[in-house]
Amino acid sequence: MTTSCAIHGLGFHVPERVLTNADLEKMVETSDEWITTRTGIKERRIAAAGTACSDLALGAARKALAAAGLAADDLTHIIVATLTPDAYVPSTACILEYKLGTTRKVAFDLNAACSGFSYALEQARAICCLHPEALVLIIGAEILSTRTNWADRSTCVLFGDGAGAAILGGAARGPGLGRLEDVLLSSDGSIWPMLTVIGGGSMHPYAKGECIGDEFFVHMDGREVYKHAVRNMEAVTEAILAKHGLTFADIDLFIPHQANLRIIEGVTKRFGLPADKVYINVDRYGNTSAASVPIAMAEAYAQGRIPPGARVVVTTFGGGFTWGASLLRF
Ligand SMILES: CC(C)(COP(=O)(O)OP(=O)(O)OC[C@H]1O[C@@H](n2cnc3c(N)ncnc32)[C@H](O)[C@@H]1OP(=O)(O)O)[C@@H](O)C(=O)NCCC(=O)NCCS
Structure with a gap:
């Protein structure tokens, strides 16, 4: 719609x-x-x-x-x-x-x-x-x-x-x-144990006075998460472009989730996107989870990387697993 x-x-x-x-x-x-x-x-x-x-x-x-x-x-x-x-x-x-x-x-x-x-x-x-x-x-x-x-x-x-x-x-x-033209979302709960913060939830509550343990912190199977991140970010980005009859040549700026430069490069290499069409700030902020894409979008806009008329795709991937892509026109 x-x-x-x-x-x-x-x-x-x-x-x-x-x-x-x-x-x-x-x-x-x-x-x-x-x-x-x-x-x-x-x-x-x-x-x-x-x-x-x-x-x-x-x-x-x-x-x-x-x-x-x-x-x-x-x-x-x-x-x-x-x-x-x-x-x-x-x-x-x-x-x-x-x-x-x-x-x-x-x-x-x-x-x-x-x-x-x-x-x-x-x-x-x-x-x-x-x-x-x-x-x-x-x-x-x-x-x-x-x-x-x-x-x-x-x-x-x-x-x-x-x-x-x-x-x-x-x-x-x-x-x-600018206009938010479309959003595509997906999830796969079957592999949730690969990226978790469980401690303190109802599945792993703490009794009064009990010390918190390792489960209070982020746990991740880095290698598996890496594979799923690349695969799903690629697929959802291709899907949103195909839905709108667009190709990567029509995109002025791609803003991927800033988790890891290797994940970003893995995705953009496959798309054949030149470096000037990909926004990267993971070197300065690391992975800020849900904040990563909006920080990158606001920073890119402030730097003049999203001029009037620009078509922007933002793509995310995270625990759950969850992933999504959005198409914006400024
Ligand atoms: C986490 C990640 C960087 C690890 O890179 P990797 O190449 O897969 O490295 P490995 O896990 O195979 O570890 C290789 C070695 O480095 C070691 N190592 C891990 N962290 C290290 C660190 N910070 N410094 C030095 N060595 C480290 C490991 O212990 C391992 O040593 P071993 O071979 O003696 O056991 C990578 O898997 C990754 O980027 N995953 C995705 C993570 C992510 O972005 N998650 C969020 C998605 S929303």
Whole structure:
């Protein structure tokens, strides 16, 4: 179904503290060389102690609102995509609503792991279809440093903290900066154990006074996740282009989930995309999960990499497994 869903503003926020590969060399048995060749990551941002997911979301939300020339009171919906929420209850979206100084929105969280922003785009599209006057703030925000086992070298080098936001509006809100033309989503729960953060959930609750164990942190079968990420990101990107009768020659900028440079290169090599058509910032932020694509999109827009008329494809992959691709026209 074709819906009118326009992008009105983009913004991102990352913590100030930079954790470099040289810093990690002092924490676990690793090297800048290993991390760079395996992942392309040189540094990542880490939130200060006491920072909540909603604090990073707030920074990104304010920038997106300012870019759109809107006030928080103008919003109708607030959706936060995250796997590291402030709390089980209330939702990070409700806390963000409070921190934005507004009320009486429709606020909720969703968790599709690193694909959360793709899933939030689809939610925004559906809301704009139902309510042409809607103004939906969607945010991917993560503090993965709180769920990282800093003694596990196979995972602690990969992740970073941050938030990215977009404001989408229905037909009654005008054309905005660009249009969200389509979203394709998919999932496969049969292989969920390959990427998990189980501890504290109902499947693995903690008794009062019990110490948290390794299961509190990210666990991943890196090699298997790698294969599935490449395969599914390729397939969903090809599917959305084919659905619209487009080829890669029609795409001005491809923004893939910033998990790992090798995954990005694996996907783009197959597509034959030149480097200037692929946005990459994984070297500076690491994998920020649901925040990765909205940070990259907001940064690319601010850098003038998405001029008027540009056709953009964003593709994500994450735990679940979940994956998705979106087609945008600026
Ligand atoms: C995690 C990942 C970088 C590991 O790369 P890899 O080439 O598969 O490396 P392996 O897992 O085979 O490990 C190779 C060796 O390096 C070691 N190693 C792991 N982490 C290391 C580190 N940070 N520094 C140095 N050595 C490390 C391993 O212990 C292993 O040693 P061994 O052979 O003596 O057992 C890679 O699998 C990957 O990118 N997976 C996808 C991860 C991802 O992006 N997930 C999120 C998707 S949303």
